[in-house]
Amino acid sequence: MELGFDKPSPAISFVGRHNSGKTTLIVKVISELVSRGLNIGSIKHHGHPDFDIDYPGKDSYRHREAGSCDVVVISPARMARITEIYDEPSCDEVVASMPNHDLVIVEGYRQSGLPVIEVLRQGNERDIPAAEQLCTEGHVRGVVPVAVVTDMESVVSYAKSEAIPCFDIDDVQGVADFLQNRYARPKLTVAIQAGGESRRMGQSKATVPFLGRPLIERIVERVAPVADEIVITTNEAENLAFLDTLDLCCDLRLVPDVYEERGALRGLYSALSAASNPCVAVVACDMVFASAPLIAHEAVAMQMRRADAVVPCNRFGFEPFHAVYRADACLPAISDAIAQRKVRARDFYECINLSRFGREDIEKAAPGGGCFANVNTPEELARMERSIQENGDR
Known part of the structure; x- marks a missing residue:
């Protein structure tokens, strides 16, 4: 009988260019949602294949250096796992491996098929061509956002004309409300x-x-x-x-x-x-x-x-x-x-x-x-x- 099982987690992605402010926003939004009692998971898509979460001298590093391809570090309060992989898993596969959250917030993975919130900041030069593409073509790199977070007037005007939810870059409460009402697991x-x-x-x-x-x-x-x-x-x-x-x-x-x-x-x-x-x-x-x-x-x-x-x-x-x-x-x-x-x-x-x-x-x-x-x-x-x-x- 199905007396116990893992509930699938809903997920949404925040995307933007380097220095767009998406990481700062995500951290604040996660903190706000957790303060409301939601169980939040998160995924960070790293562009560099050789990133590390331990360093020389740590026992976990020595285990991997000796040849172990799957190292688990456990304490009474938390657990970390470092696994060498040969093919990058899809975002769907990663989300599926993270059940029982009210919402998983993903940073990156624009092409994952998840709903996407586009972050665009006036002070970031890399955001200017992205904003132009959104306002003229209705998407950024082929993906239509479900909402935008921005302080760029042209994007705000476009979002209003297209009835796309739009939030100020500092409106953490508004973004959190949007996520809780639209995408978090409902009661x-x-x-x-x-x-x-x-x-x-x-x-x-x-x-x-x-x-x-x-x-x-x-x-x-x-x-x-x-x-x-x-x-x-x-x-x-x-x-x-x-x-x-x-x-x-x-x-x-x-x-x-x-x-x-x-x-x-x-x-x-x-x-x-x-x-x-x-x-x-x-x-x-x-x-x-x-x-x-x-x-x-x-x-x-x-x-x-x-x-x-x-x-x-x-x-x-x-x-x-x-x-x-x-x-x-x-x-x-x-x-x-x-x-x-x-x-x-x-x-x-x-x-x-x-x-x-x-x-x-x-x-x-x-x-x-x-x-x-x-x-x-x-x-x-x-x-x-x-x-x-x-x-x-x-």
């Missing part, structure tokens, strides 16, 4: 839908026994590692009181459906409206292999893509009940769809900025597959139990 509510009628099952799916315990208990434990809050939409709260005894790393609340008339779209509205956080993952209570890693990757994708929803899509179509939604954008669209008597969970997708999470994305996030398998009948439940007993859980 996440996981809403488990357990309010269905379960007619084919013949009893509540939430409380049906599965591998010796209620099915809902299994789902809660699978998604808890990624959740800052768990909400269960249910009309049988009295039968789920046993969930209070679970040892979880987050709060759990039971909430009733908003609408008396049930249905997929109405259930989705109930889930999003009950959440305390703006980012909401919605999972059906009968998805026996619900995947916390998949939810985590979807949440990061929603933030990085600036989408209103990230919905996995496979050969069977959309999977709306293993998706992540931005509540403030989706609730009005769902309400309008309900008013038009629409009932399918996907019936509001055309009204929001939806991002598909394709088969390659799904495989990367949850290589084992099977995340969307669900059980609707006693026969399906029994088959799934036998499969797990014979082949192991995942």
